[in-house]
Amino acid sequence: MADSFSITTEAIDPESLKRALETGDAGACATFEGWVRNLNEGETVDALEYETHAAIARTEGETVIAEACRKFPILKAHGVHRVGKLEIGDCAVWVGVSSAHRGAAFDACRYIIDEIKHRLPIWKKEHYRKGATTWINCATEASGEPPTAG
Amino acid sequence: MTIEVTARYFAVFRERAGCETEAVSTLSRTAAELFGEVADRHGFADARDRCKVAINGALASWESALENGDEILFFPPVAGG
Numbered sequence: 001m002a003d004s005f006s007i008t009t010e011a012i013d014p015e016s017l018k019r020a021l022e023t024g025d026a027g028a029c030a031t032f033e034g035w036v037r038n039l040n041e042g043e044t045v046d047a048l049e050y051e052t053h054a055a056i057a058r059t060e061g062e063t064v065i066a067e068a069c070r071k072f073p074i075l076k077a078h079g080v081h082r083v084g085k086l087e088i089g090d091c092a093v094w095v096g097v098s099s100a101h102r103g104a105a106f107d108a109c110r111y112i113i114d115e116i117k118h119r120l121p122i123w124k125k126e127h128y129r130k131g132a133t134t135w136i137n138c139a140t141e142a143s144g145e146p147p148t149a150g
Numbered sequence: 151m152t153i154e155v156t157a158r159y160f161a162v163f164r165e166r167a168g169c170e171t172e173a174v175s176t177l178s179r180t181a182a183e184l185f186g187e188v189a190d191r192h193g194f195a196d197a198r199d200r201c202k203v204a205i206n207g208a209l210a211s212w213e214s215a216l217e218n219g220d221e222i223l224f225f226p227p228v229a230g231g
Binding site: 092116 | 195225228
């Protein structure tokens with residue numbers, strides 16, 4: 001599935017991405033958008049910074065899409081992750097799937113976003129209103145518990 | 151016998167190490183051994199099983215053998231989405 005997954009520094013345009021999933025035999029389309037929210041673990045978040053290894057993230061993303069196409073009876077699937085500095089409300093990640101029936105579209109969309117979050121080399125640094133920053137999921141000290149995010 | 155490799159760090163590892171890349175002369179024979187070596191030196195706090203490694207641009211297993219001239223990429227716990 002070459003070009004089925006991309007990394008971008010530009011704003012994600014869900015409408016144009018969705019149009020690329022259209023095909024005459026599709027009866028369902030499921031999409032997921034991950035947005036930057038203003039609160040995590042009780043801290044007010046002002047902005048987010050995503051870092052990646054773009055080539056490996058793209059390759060692994062294409063692998064995830066290919067897996068979804070084998071596991072579920074879907075027609076088209078595509079994913080995009082944005083990196084760089086993002087603000088509250090920005091779309092950070094987009095996944096879309098088209099299929100003949102809704103069940104496969106929902107299931108494949110869920111599979112793709114879950115695998116993207118667990119497998120792609122992408123890191124998220126939160127900038128808090130109080131001035132501190134944190135790398136999400138990374139330990140802050142030798143005995144520290146890593147901060148988490150949904 | 152030591153080998154010469156390049157270690158490359160990302161996100162919190164880069165900040166802890168204070169550099170993006172460094173040349174390392176090492177007796178380590180696997181990616182896991184080298185991770186232990188650089189994690190001790192730079193004070194990386196994340197357990198290895200929550201991290202990932204890539205060698206020469208492709209994801210690899212921690213048991214991969216290192217060769218002279220390899221570039222080893224150390225990825226802290228990921229947080230996409």
